[in-house]
Amino acid sequence: xxxxxxxxxxxxxxxxxxxxxxxxxxxxxxxxxxxxxxxxxxxxxxxxxxxxxxxxxxxxxxxxxxxxxxxxxxxxxxxxxxxxxxxxxxxxxxxxxxxxxxxx
Numbered sequence: 001x002x003x004x005x006x007x008x009x010x011x012x013x014x015x016x017x018x019x020x021x022x023x024x025x026x027x028x029x030x031x032x033x034x035x036x037x038x039x040x041x042x043x044x045x046x047x048x049x050x051x052x053x054x055x056x057x058x059x060x061x062x063x064x065x066x067x068x069x070x071x072x073x074x075x076x077x078x079x080x081x082x083x084x085x086x087x088x089x090x091x092x093x094x095x096x097x098x099x100x101x102x103x104x
Contacts, residue, residue, distance in 0.1 A: 008074070015074035022081035029088035036095045051098065054091040058084060 008016070039051070061084045068077070 012074040015078045019074065019077050019081050022078065022085050025085045026081065026088060029085065029092050032092050033088075033095060036092070036099050039095070039098070051091065051094050054087050054094065057087045058091065061087065 061080060065080050
């Protein structure tokens with residue numbers, strides 16, 4: 001059984017390149033979160049709810065990425081990874097603020 005591959009359009013190739021860049025950004029943000037460490041035992045309501053919401057959003061995006069793994073149009077993959085990077089950026093910022101308040 002032979003599988004015929006259709007060549008990518010220039011737009012699809014660019015989208016795949018952007019996906020690779022977004023994946024690298026996502027990995028860097030994951031690393032930043034691990035450096036910040038675990039969440040404190042005592043949490044502030046002002047940061048706790050938004051952090052929980054963002055963590056849930058990232059988990060949902062990760063689920064969508066894993067379900068579609070390898071079987072997704074490059075533009076759609078780029079949108080998912082862009083959403084993940086955006087959510088992770090916000091999450092890292094809030095976790096950093098939360099960690100700074102606890103250290104005070």
